[in-house]
Amino acid sequence: MATQRILDFLATRRPSGPCLVVDLDVIEDNYKAFERALPSAKIYYAVKANPAPEILRMLAGLGSSFDTASVAEIEMALDAGASADRISYGNTIKKERDVARAFEMGIRLFAVDCVEEVEKIARAAPGSRVFCRVLADGEGAEWPLSRKFGCEPKMAVDVLRHAHKLGIEAYGVSFHVGSQQCDLDAWDKALADAKGVFEALEKEGIVLKLVNMGGGFPTRYLKDVPTAQAYGEAIFASLSRHFGNRLPETIIEPGRGMVGNAGVIKSEVVLISKKADNDNVRWVYLDIGKFGGLAETMDEAIRYPIATPHDGDETAPCILAGPTCDSADVMYEKTPYPLPLSLTIGDEVLIEGTGAYTTTYSAVAFNGFEPLRAYVI
Amino acid sequence: MATQRILDFLATRRPSGPCLVVDLDVIEDNYKAFERALPSAKIYYAVKANPAPEILRMLAGLGSSFDTASVAEIEMALDAGASADRISYGNTIKKERDVARAFEMGIRLFAVDCVEEVEKIARAAPGSRVFCRVLADGEGAEWPLSRKFGCEPKMAVDVLRHAHKLGIEAYGVSFHVGSQQCDLDAWDKALADAKGVFEALEKEGIVLKLVNMGGGFPTRYLKDVPTAQAYGEAIFASLSRHFGNRLPETIIEPGRGMVGNAGVIKSEVVLISKKADNDNVRWVYLDIGKFGGLAETMDEAIRYPIATPHDGDETAPCILAGPTCDSADVMYEKTPYPLPLSLTIGDEVLIEGTGAYTTTYSAVAFNGFEPLRAYVI
Structure with a gap:
């Protein structure tokens, strides 16, 4: 699901640390698909899904209206060029x-x-x-x-x-x-x-x-x-x-339907380990977790596709967890996630479909970790 | 649990919006109680519980060591005056x-x-x-x-x-x-x-x-x-x-044992409503919720004491929820929270025991809401 533009950006810019990369072209396509699918309906983009100024500006330019959740979101929509009559509270x-x-x-x-x-x-x-x-x-x-x-x-x-x-x-x-x-x-x-x-x-x-x-x-x-x-x-x-x-x-x-598939989070494998010699399931720790932007893994509600450099190799089930000292910072455990046996500490993985409800959910500084950075391209 | 110093601060400063107020005197008492209770143990304060610089400086001055979760937390502890030999990663x-x-x-x-x-x-x-x-x-x-x-x-x-x-x-x-x-x-x-x-x-x-x-x-x-x-x-x-x-x-x-009881969150009742005429349980919406600092209400794990201006009046069970457009932003529902029937929109309530694991859990800007502000006094 990572577009060529996103892959090129990551290959060229090589941003360090976890980050979200959002492809505006995908959002434009989504907007037009909604327009075609329901020509009589007005589209009010749910700003809370991803309020990045670049996204709001582009959607305002395409003629979108905006559904907002707070005064701050109203200000963002106005700043993006939407007139007040295109904004609902x-x-x-x-x-x-x-x-x-x-x-x-x-x-x-x-x-x-x-x-x-x-x-x-x-x-x-x-x-x-x-x-x-x-x-x-x-x-x-x-x-x-x-x-x-x-x-x-x-x-x-x-x-x-x-x-x-x-x-x-x-x-x-x-x-x-x-x-x-x-x-x-x-x-x-x-x-x-x-x-x-x-x-x-x-x-x-x-x-x-x-x-x-x-x-x-x-x-x-x-x-x-x-x-x-x-x-x-x-x-x-x-x-x-x-x-x-x-x-x-x-x-x-x-909201999700407009921006979800436009974003990919790049993350790094920090640690792969077991708790006992006879454990069947490996623990895989990423540099992003529930408090760094993946809040929607709460109760394992959303299961993101994850691409690794070893896709195609034999897989085995993993418990997937975040990097904080918080015991609740575990994304997938009840249903372990199959990942390649050849996955290695230091590998970069792509968490796909993460354009919505990630950056703004991210904690200010939990455990001293920076909030999720985003690049909108 | 709100100390006189906290009550005085709120009465005098009247900060608008939700905020955490932390009383350093309580933390000093806690530190000394741990010292007395386990004189042979070294105290490594778990910085992640609340990394406010004022707290770290005071604890460093009292002789505390620091348990850190990241490079950023190590820097905070060093900045607060702890030498490297008093810091564990x-x-x-x-x-x-x-x-x-x-x-x-x-x-x-x-x-x-x-x-x-x-x-x-x-x-x-x-x-x-x-x-x-x-x-x-x-x-x-x-x-x-x-x-x-x-x-x-x-x-x-x-x-x-x-x-x-x-x-x-x-x-x-x-x-x-x-x-x-x-x-x-x-x-x-x-x-x-x-x-x-x-x-x-x-x-x-x-x-x-x-x-x-x-x-x-x-x-x-x-x-x-x-x-x-x-x-x-x-x-x-x-x-x-x-x-x-x-x-x-x-x-x-x-961490929690050092700073939990030193903090109080001041919040405002935004709305009290019912979903149907015959509902027994009121919904009470505060201006802070799961994404604004009360993440530890996840699965209703921690049940904070809440003081209202009407304590002593007859109470009835309420579902307590936060202000965001997120349906998961509900603090207490499985076990409703008893609150005074006389509670009114606009009332200020004090959420007690919130000195630990609140500010840094707070989302960057979910729904456009600012992260939780903190005053350390």
């Missing part, structure tokens, strides 16, 4: 003073999932549009979401009615089908729920306009995933089924 | 070029747990002393360690023999009984194993001198923990039982 958990700062910067589209949040928006961002996030069950997702964001659809009706009453625009509904969602039908049930909220409010004379279909679009790790085109077709079919010829405005918020 | 996972850099800086004491690491030391730090870490079962620890560090005692004999053969000094044995270890007997079995390694090598004419008894000393969270004095007595009794009147040099490496 998509975090359902906001301090009222942050809502006010976003409003001052021109942001008029906010996510909510409870009346308390609606009241903050009414006070600090009068006249803005809100969409209410509803819970989705996340079935079929490799990483189903907790109930942290969203409310039951029945409550969403109350939340949006409250917004309307307070003079802000009850604009729509959002949901998130779960991260790395490979079930093309996952959007269908959520769209049915969304349609239910539209109908309940329409009876009261409140006409919603937007369905924010969130993210969840996967990146390819070890297994193949459906194409953007396949997602587009399935989602459009569901939209038509539930909304007929009165299609709402739609938004998608790809 | 305690990480068993080291790049050979980092061993060489440590050696150049004067470091002569290294941890190993396999022959591969011994060979790096022999090449890059000739003539140095090594201690070999043996696995301990961690029974009784609130956070038992994985098998990431250490080897079986039988293999430790081979590792230290190999060191001797390569001309570096086979200096001793280390172990770690597990984090937040509240069983006073936990050290006993590990000391028996250590003694076994001493004896096996003595038969071959290799005389070990050091037992590094590691960390594991707890800090008080919600439950009382034994005093340093109680640990000291239990450990000294075990040492005498196994080593008789030929007591080895000993080292302890308190």
